[in-house]
Structure formats: C-alpha cells, structure tokens
Amino acid sequence: MTINHDIGIIGGGVSGVVIALKLSEYGIDTILFEKEESVVNGPPFCHLHAGGNLYPDISDEQCRILLKQSIEMARLFPQSIDERPTFISIPKTEKYAVSQIENRLDMLVDYYKTLIAEDPENEILGAPEHYYKLYNKADLQILAEQPTTAVPNTADEWMCNAIKLIDYNLLKTPVILVQEYGWNFFRLGAQAQLALNSSKECNLKTNTFVTDIKDVRPKKLDHNWEIHTKDNIYKVKYLVNSSGFKTGEIDNSLHLKSERLIEFKAAYVSKWQPISGLIPELIFHGERGTPHGMAQLTPYRDDYYQIHGMTNDITLFNDGIVQSKTNDAQPEFRSEIEQKLSRAWTQKDIETRTNNAIAFVGKFVPSFKSATVGGPPLYGAQQIFGDDPNLRVGEVRFPSKFYARSEIIKASSALTVANQIIEKIVEEGIVEKPLKELPTALLKSISKTDIDALAGKFAVDRGYPEALSKLVIDK
Ligand SMILES: Cc1cc2nc3c(=O)[nH]c(=O)nc-3n(C[C@H](O)[C@H](O)[C@H](O)COP(=O)(O)OP(=O)(O)OC[C@H]3O[C@@H](n4cnc5c(N)ncnc54)[C@H](O)[C@@H]3O)c2cc1C
Incomplete structure (x- = not known):
C-alpha cells in the first residue's frame, strides 16, 4: 500500500515533534515516524540551559543563542519548565575564575532585557535584574544560620536552604544563584504527543521504524521520496531527517556524505532522605572529562535527585564519543555502549555508576552520601555535527533539494530549526505562500x-519513578 503526504519526518524526538506541530499549525499535511511507542523517548533532557551557564567554556554567542531559544521553547511548553533556580559554584581546586562567569552573566542580563523589550512575554525567567545574584562568604555565613523555607520564594531563601547542606569552604566565592530552570522531558513529550494526536494535519506513526528511503526526484513524479517501513511505502514531497544520533543512517540511505560525532552519556537517579526545604539545582564546576569534572545535582519531587558527573566513571564513558568515516555517515559505538543504548545495563553497572555519582556529589554535599540508587539511569546518545565536541548549539542543514536535516544538540534549538524548515518548504514551492496559521493553538489546547x-505514564512505562514526571515547582 502506498500513502501520500506533503512532508515526511523521520524521528519523533523533540526536534521532530516541534517540526510536526509547527507544520500542523500552518495546516500542512505531514507524516511523522517514530520507532518507539511514544514520542520524545530518546536521550533525556533536564536543563533548559537558558544562558548556557552550565558550560563555562562556550562562547558568549552560544550563550545568547541558548538564552533566546530556551525562552522560545519555554513559551511553547510551559508545563515542562521547572522554575527552580540553579546554584553555581567553582571549587577552589578548579581553574575557572568567578569573574569570568560574572562578566558573562552581565552580558546575558543585557541581552535578556533586549528580548523583553522586543516582546514582554519573553520575561519567563523573572525580572532581568533578578536573573542572578552573587553571595560572598559573609553572606553565606549569615544565610546558613537562617531558618529553612519549605517552598522558597526569593533568591535568598533558595540559597539559605542550599548552603546549609554544602561544604562551602571547598568553593571559591562569590557563589551564584541564577534563574537557570529545569526542563522535564516526560512532560514535554506528553504535551507534544497529546497535541499531535489531536492534529488533523499530522499522521503520527509510533512503533514505526523507517527502513529505507528511495530518492525518486529524477523521475519528476508528484512526489520526491519514498519512505519504506516494514509494511508500507509512503510517498512524500519533502523529507525531514530528525532521527537524532541515527541521522547518519538516513544520510547513508540517500548516499550523502556528512561528518558528525555522536556521544553517549548517562545521568543517574538517586533517592535521598527527606530534607526540610526545596533546594535549587546544584552545580560544582570542573574540567569535563577529568576525574574532577562538573558535579550536578538536579532535584525532583518525592526526594528523588538526578546526578551528572562529567567524568568517565559517571556520565561520560571511555570511547563515549565516536566519529563518522569518509564513506559512512553513521558513527558506531563499541559493543558495550551499543548494549547500554539498547537498555541492556547490568544491575552491577547501574549500582556502580550511581554510587560513584552519589559519592562525587557527596564531596560537596556531605549528607548526600546517604542517598541510594533510585531507579535506572537516564541515558542516550546525541549527535554533534562536524568535529567539535564542545559545540552546544546545532542547527539545520539542507544538503539537497527537498531534504532537511535537523542537527540540534540542545533541545532548545528545536523551534528555530522548525521555523527554518518551514521557510525552506515555502521557498522550494512545496506549499503555497502566504502561510496562514490555523486558529486552534494545538499545544495550548x-x-x-x-x-x-500521560507524563506519569511515560515515566512508569519506561521504568522510572513517577516522581520524575512532576515539577518541583508545580504550576
Ligand atoms: C544524558 C543526556 C542528557 C542530556 N541533557 C540535556 C539537557 O539537560 N538539556 C538539553 O537541552 N539537552 C540535553 N541533552 C541533549 C538532548 O537529549 C538532545 O539534544 C535531543 O534529544 C535531540 O533531539 P532530537 O529530536 O534531535 O533527537 P532524538 O531525541 O534522539 O530523537 C530522534 C528520534 O528518532 C527516532 N528514530 C531514529 N531513527 C529512526 C528510524 N529509522 N525510524 C523511526 N524513528 C527513528 C528515535 O527513536 C528518536 O526518538 C542530553 C542528552 C543526553 C544523552
């Protein structure tokens, strides 16, 4: 059986679903293929990265792009944004200077002000003058003596709850509290899937693996590509490749050369004893890939915490980054990582790495050493186009006519990529100008x-505690 659609999208991760939703809003006929049983079911994300403050080494320009794109995405998916701030610190042993981060924060405040001047609804991170606050040692000593607040409202209340738990003698001062929010990928996936199910324009095909693509452009038919699945062939005029770290497989199928890295990473789920007040995300910067890489503690509901440790024993892996070859656009991991990607983690691996992660955070938060394994790791692979492993902002490329390839690195770039693809589809005459937005705002409905x-069901079906699908600061 053959079925015709204007646009065919391969991959229902954050990029694919945002493209499909935007196309639906313009009434453009689309089919979206996702091999898993629900969308946004690939690598996790838990930080919005509104300002890129978790990356001391990236350029100011990347930080500005991350801020702008994060605000745009947060406006689309407000129910997935966890409005708790982030504590940022530099251990005394580390090379980074606090002044370096502070200068960047000042630049970001100015840029945030211009975004708000362009559109007041961009003010989703609070007032710009409260985007960040510095605390010197004397401030911390005073705050450490103040009572805990169950649900903090001010920067000082958040800092007070956090600093009681942290061995701040290990840290350079000042330390920082910044409005870098959490991002819940179960919730984003749930909102996107519900919206796509209610879309008349998008045919969402979950549990559907794309096995091959045939380029029929030379035949000058009314379609340009034939997308093959196990049971059907789908004819489409325009092809979007948003298959994440598997993007190279589609390029191979089209005989296109492209250069990319893919990286495997994991974050760990732990359970701690109840503490009396909510805490911000905690960041202890360090040089990535060394034994003292960054430690990150992300709070969830019901005493669950997610941990990243940017060392090869925790979040990163030996040979965890691999590169494409001249005649093969799809890089391949060694077999142990491939097994982990297909959910085959041994219990021993889960325990060893989660316990490493707990001990790593415990250096700075001594009472956290009592935490235990709280669930399976959150893991996955992501693509980085080109050969620079430090790139954090990816984009879209149009390697040939009627073909777009999404190359996002952070989830926040998804809307920018979707808008660029829509412009291209119009430019290449696939749909007629001018585009008109349909009156129903799918996501808002x-x-x-x-x-x-649905987010709770996604978490449980995928083997995680339901608490991971909830926001710390409920809306
Ligand atoms: C451990 C970890 C933590 C991360 N944390 C963050 C974070 O905090 N913030 C952030 O912004 N980003 C984070 N990222 C990066 C983020 O996960 C990615 O940027 C994002 O998921 C990429 O989205 P995507 O839609 O391009 O690809 P994916 O999410 O990988 O989606 C691709 C989809 O395509 C499907 N697919 C592939 N091939 C086929 C096929 N042949 N047929 C049908 N379907 C197919 C896959 O099943 C998948 O669902 C993290 C990544 C990892 C690994």
Whole structure:
C-alpha cells in the first residue's frame, strides 16, 4: 500500500515533534515516524540551559543563542519548565575564575532585557535584574544560620536552604544563584504527543521504524521520496531527517556524505532522605572529562535527585564519543555502549555508576552520601555535527533539494530549526505562500491534568519513578 503526504519526518524526538506541530499549525499535511511507542523517548533532557551557564567554556554567542531559544521553547511548553533556580559554584581546586562567569552573566542580563523589550512575554525567567545574584562568604555565613523555607520564594531563601547542606569552604566565592530552570522531558513529550494526536494535519506513526528511503526526484513524479517501513511505502514531497544520533543512517540511505560525532552519556537517579526545604539545582564546576569534572545535582519531587558527573566513571564513558568515516555517515559505538543504548545495563553497572555519582556529589554535599540508587539511569546518545565536541548549539542543514536535516544538540534549538524548515518548504514551492496559521493553538489546547497523567505514564512505562514526571515547582 502506498500513502501520500506533503512532508515526511523521520524521528519523533523533540526536534521532530516541534517540526510536526509547527507544520500542523500552518495546516500542512505531514507524516511523522517514530520507532518507539511514544514520542520524545530518546536521550533525556533536564536543563533548559537558558544562558548556557552550565558550560563555562562556550562562547558568549552560544550563550545568547541558548538564552533566546530556551525562552522560545519555554513559551511553547510551559508545563515542562521547572522554575527552580540553579546554584553555581567553582571549587577552589578548579581553574575557572568567578569573574569570568560574572562578566558573562552581565552580558546575558543585557541581552535578556533586549528580548523583553522586543516582546514582554519573553520575561519567563523573572525580572532581568533578578536573573542572578552573587553571595560572598559573609553572606553565606549569615544565610546558613537562617531558618529553612519549605517552598522558597526569593533568591535568598533558595540559597539559605542550599548552603546549609554544602561544604562551602571547598568553593571559591562569590557563589551564584541564577534563574537557570529545569526542563522535564516526560512532560514535554506528553504535551507534544497529546497535541499531535489531536492534529488533523499530522499522521503520527509510533512503533514505526523507517527502513529505507528511495530518492525518486529524477523521475519528476508528484512526489520526491519514498519512505519504506516494514509494511508500507509512503510517498512524500519533502523529507525531514530528525532521527537524532541515527541521522547518519538516513544520510547513508540517500548516499550523502556528512561528518558528525555522536556521544553517549548517562545521568543517574538517586533517592535521598527527606530534607526540610526545596533546594535549587546544584552545580560544582570542573574540567569535563577529568576525574574532577562538573558535579550536578538536579532535584525532583518525592526526594528523588538526578546526578551528572562529567567524568568517565559517571556520565561520560571511555570511547563515549565516536566519529563518522569518509564513506559512512553513521558513527558506531563499541559493543558495550551499543548494549547500554539498547537498555541492556547490568544491575552491577547501574549500582556502580550511581554510587560513584552519589559519592562525587557527596564531596560537596556531605549528607548526600546517604542517598541510594533510585531507579535506572537516564541515558542516550546525541549527535554533534562536524568535529567539535564542545559545540552546544546545532542547527539545520539542507544538503539537497527537498531534504532537511535537523542537527540540534540542545533541545532548545528545536523551534528555530522548525521555523527554518518551514521557510525552506515555502521557498522550494512545496506549499503555497502566504502561510496562514490555523486558529486552534494545538499545544495550548492540552490541559495540565492530561499532561500530568500521560507524563506519569511515560515515566512508569519506561521504568522510572513517577516522581520524575512532576515539577518541583508545580504550576
Ligand atoms: C544524558 C543526556 C542528557 C542530556 N541533557 C540535556 C539537557 O539537560 N538539556 C538539553 O537541552 N539537552 C540535553 N541533552 C541533549 C538532548 O537529549 C538532545 O539534544 C535531543 O534529544 C535531540 O533531539 P532530537 O529530536 O534531535 O533527537 P532524538 O531525541 O534522539 O530523537 C530522534 C528520534 O528518532 C527516532 N528514530 C531514529 N531513527 C529512526 C528510524 N529509522 N525510524 C523511526 N524513528 C527513528 C528515535 O527513536 C528518536 O526518538 C542530553 C542528552 C543526553 C544523552
């Protein structure tokens, strides 16, 4: 059986779903293929990265792009944004200077002000003058003596709750509290899936693996590509490759050369004893890939915490980054990593790496050493186009006519990529100008109750505690 659509999208990660939703809003006929049983089911994300403050080594320009793109995405998916701030610190042993981060924060405040001047609804990170606050040692000593607040409202209340737990003698001062928020990928996936299910324009095909693509452009038919799955062939005029770290497989199928890295990483789920007040995300900077890489503690509900440790024994892996070859656009991991990617983690590996992660954070938060394994790791692979492993902002490329390839690195770039693809589709005459947005705003029509229920189901179905699908600061 053959089925015709204007646009065919391969991959229902954050990039594919945002492209499909935007196309739906313009009434453009689309089919989206996702091999898993639900969308946004690939590598996790838990930080919005609104300002790139978790990366001391990236350029100011990348930080500005991350801020702008994060705000755009947070406006689309407000129910997935966890509005708790982030504590940022530099251990005394590390090379980074606090002044370096402070200068960048000042630049970001100015840029945030211009974004708000362009559109007041961009003010989703609070007032710009409160985007960040510095605390010197004397401030910390005073705050450490103040009572804990169950649900903090001010920067000082958040800092007070955090600093009681942290051995701040190990840290350079000042330390920073910044409005870098959490991002819940179960909730984003739930909102996107519900919206796509209610779209008349998008045919969402979950549990559907694309096995091959045939380029029929030379035949001058009314379609340009034939997308093959196990049971069907789908004819489309325009092809979008948003298959994440598997992007090279589609390029191979089209005989296109492209250069990319893919990186495997994992974050760990732990459970701690109840503490009396909410805490911000905690960041202890360090040089990535060394035994003293960054330590990150991300709070969730019900005493669950996610941990990243940017060392090869925790989040990163030996040979965890691999590169494409001249005649093969799809890099391949060694077999142990491939096994982990296909969910074959041994219990021993889960325990060893999660316990390494707990001990790593415990250096700075001594009482956290009592935490235990709280669930399976959150892991996955992501692509980085080209050969620079430090790149954090990816984009879209149009390697040939009627073909777009999404190359996002951070989830926040998804909307920019979707908008660029729509422009190209119009430019290449696939749909007629001018595009008109349909009156129903698909994403806005989805209720919080429905997102809560489906996000919880996603978490449980994928083997994680339901608490991971909830926001610390409920809206
Ligand atoms: C451990 C870890 C932590 C991360 N944390 C963050 C974070 O905090 N913030 C952030 O912004 N980013 C984070 N990232 C990066 C983020 O996960 C990626 O940027 C994002 O998921 C990429 O989205 P995507 O849609 O391009 O690809 P993916 O999410 O990989 O989606 C691709 C989809 O295509 C499907 N697919 C592939 N091939 C086929 C086929 N042949 N047929 C049908 N379907 C197919 C896959 O099943 C998948 O669902 C993290 C990544 C990792 C690994």
